[in-house]
Amino acid sequence: MRVRRALASDLDALVALELRSFDGDRLSRAQYRRHLDSDSALVLVAGANHHRLLGSAVLFFRKGSALARLYSLATAPEARGQGVGSALLVAADAAVRRRGCRALKLEVRTDNDAAIRLYERHGFRRAGRYAHYYEDGADAWRYARSLD
Numbered sequence: 001m002r003v004r005r006a007l008a009s010d011l012d013a014l015v016a017l018e019l020r021s022f023d024g025d026r027l028s029r030a031q032y033r034r035h036l037d038s039d040s041a042l043v044l045v046a047g048a049n050h051h052r053l054l055g056s057a058v059l060f061f062r063k064g065s066a067l068a069r070l071y072s073l074a075t076a077p078e079a080r081g082q083g084v085g086s087a088l089l090v091a092a093d094a095a096v097r098r099r100g101c102r103a104l105k106l107e108v109r110t111d112n113d114a115a116i117r118l119y120e121r122h123g124f125r126r127a128g129r130y131a132h133y134y135e136d137g138a139d140a141w142r143y144a145r146s147l148d
């Protein structure tokens with residue numbers, strides 16, 4: 001498995017993975033296209049080969065800010081539990097450090113046990129709660145991780 005920066009040619013696969021991974025609050029095709037071409041975003045993909053996308057991560061950066069945001073993390077349903085999410089988090093960490101950021105934050109549904117376990121194993125600490133954060137009214141935990 002290899003993690004790399006996503007290319008414009010990954011757009012179809014990214015949109016398909018988004019549809020299979022999230023019931024709501026999805027990134028649209030237009031948003032992905034914009035993020036692929038933006039300095040303030042980084043889209044990473046994990047794949048076994050060029051044709052099969054196993055997972056993706058979307059990172060956002062703000063000019064002048066040392067805090068990066070992991071906006072999205074998804075593993076194809078048939079590839080879960082095999083370390084794809086972990087590999088994407090390790091790659092995200094390295095990319096964020098390369099950009100000179102010193103911390104990474106994220107939000108996760110309070111009922112998303114698999115994601116919460118993964119983030120906590122990777123050193124993220126709970127930093128707050130947002131009520132009614134998602135389209136369906138679900139709450140989010142805020143997590144953050146210092147990269148120092």
Ligand SMILES: CC(C)(COP(=O)(O)OP(=O)(O)OC[C@H]1O[C@@H](n2cnc3c(N)ncnc32)[C@H](O)[C@@H]1OP(=O)(O)O)[C@@H](O)C(=O)NCCC(=O)NCCS
Pocket residue numbers: 021022055072073074075076079080081082083084085086087107108109112114115117118
């Ligand atoms: C959350 C999500 C990204 C996790 O991805 P994943 O690829 O399954 O994550 P990993 O495989 O790295 O880790 C998950 C589990 O597999 C286990 N695992 C890791 N490597 C493994 C391997 N080689 N073989 C077997 N199991 C393994 C891990 O120990 C972990 O177990 P635990 O969390 O029960 O302790 C995935 O479930 C997903 O896409 N969910 C839907 C979208 C979503 O909710 N995204 C998060 C939004 S905030």
